[in-house]
Amino acid sequence: MTVKHEDPNDFETLTIKAMNSQFYIAVTTCGFENWQEVIVHWIKHVEKEWSRFHLDTELQKINRLLTGQKLCISPPLFDCLQKAEEYRTITEGRFSPYLLSQMEYHGYDHSFPFENCPAKAGLFPQSFQKKTAPFHFEGQFLAVERCDSGNIDLGGIGKGYTVQAAAQWLKSSGAKAGIVDGGGDIAVWSDGEKVWHIGIAHPYDEERDIAQLYIKNGGIATSNIIYRSWRQGETIKHHLLNGQTGLPVETDIIQATVITGNCLDAEIMAKLCFMEQDQALSQVLRTINPVYSSVLVSKSGKITLI
Template sequence: MIVLQEDHSRDNELAFEAMNTNFFLSVSNSSISNWKEQIIHWFKYVDREWSRFQEENELSKLNNLIIGQRISITPPLFDVLQKAEDYRNKTGGLFSPYLKDLLQYHGYDRSFPFEAAELERGTKTLLVKSSSFVFHPNDFSVTRVAEGQVDLGGIGKGYAVEWAMGWLKRFANVKYGIVDGGGDISVWSNGDKEWKIGINDPFHHNKEIKQITLKNGSIATSNIIYRSWRQGDQKKHHILNGKTGVPVESEIIQATVITSNCLDAEVGAKLCFMETGAALEQQLTKLNLNYKYVLVNRNGDVIIS
């Protein structure tokens, strides 16, 4: 979805695959010699422990809790869960981290790529409209207080990208750099660098619809074409409305949000499929006062805030 428009020294570049995504990083410098190994270790941890497709990982242990049970989890998972709950509250439930069962019900029960899913079986899982957990910051533990199976999905990737940027800035003393997780992008600069990032045309992969110049900030792009499948005679995709539990129906097929934080951008891009006009502006303002969006509708028209 997003194409980088820069050439960099290979010594300061890193490309690898994790979370079913191609990652690319480029940095100006690093005071830590093994920064590449540290970054790969971080993303592999997220891939292994936060995936809803893995068994016996940290997320599955959390999801297997029964009401009243309490468990200690790692600080990063605790942090992203709290942030996800904050976004659920800010968006009035349009965004929800408690959609695992509903995603599976609609056929998203395995990693992409796949083209067809089995028909819906049984009764649709209860839609969770409150927090499933009470958070205990003193020991990074949570207590289950309601039903609700967690799927971190896009917000997990956005968190991982934002964390990697923060680590490189604070601990590796990188003056400027970019972390690109397949369309979830964070960039930073001490003023010496401007990043040029192109937004791909969803209908023509080798064509750009707009190029963005950014020194500091984040970009997230969501698309309902790429992660879609057939379930019986219905076409479905991975973006569910947290208030209804069904795939959103929208004239928008691709949404890109540019703001200061990758999580805000990631959640904001999802909202672009659920709201329009003043309602969308109001929702995005709740996330971050400074934002821009680039939308593409089914006719190929480009809408820029």
């Protein structure tokens, strides 16, 4: 865990293990008595159907499309894919959902936890650099059509979307205040009375907080290159790839937390913190959401607030 929060009194709560993360949800009285069942079904659906580690999933059916073939998909996955492509365009490819082949080449071809993996044979797959996406999205029919090479790995944006969608549904269902936390991807809302107190843990010492947040409405996301790292031969790899190169980012930053208007923006912005620095970082983050704060931790332990 990279964040900690209080367990509020007089709130209904739910805890579920999914996507290699601990999900925690707390809400005021919801308009649906079975809200916990609905949320569990949603999280488990995403875990199953958006996974890249199993063949018979909705996501992998898209990846298996041949050029010119189409597939009608579920509304949430269609929406998530469209948003992912929008982020790729806005960030000029720094973020990309089309890094499955590169991720597998680096050894992340099975679920965590693991510490070592063998080197891959063959040439390194080049990252998708074209301005147009490898898939065409037809909103009228919720269909995707393959028009170029490139395979999808939703990864963190899939979890961020899951959190944000759950929060939106709970809020629209009458919960006046609540929190949805998917292993550090957090959405909170309040009717004005509830102030959420969230602590950001130090990457090397989870018992020590490096910052305390007090927030009524918004999204928080924390990315860390320590927890999902492994050794491939003599090289240490991690899961944060630069979409422009397909290579693990080389950075002095080991943990980044972004606080902004919604969880999905925060998820993408936190990843960008490892790719840019100083003024360039501020510029690229403002292209996604101009109102934000960030907490960065370097290898030396230096903490920077932006």
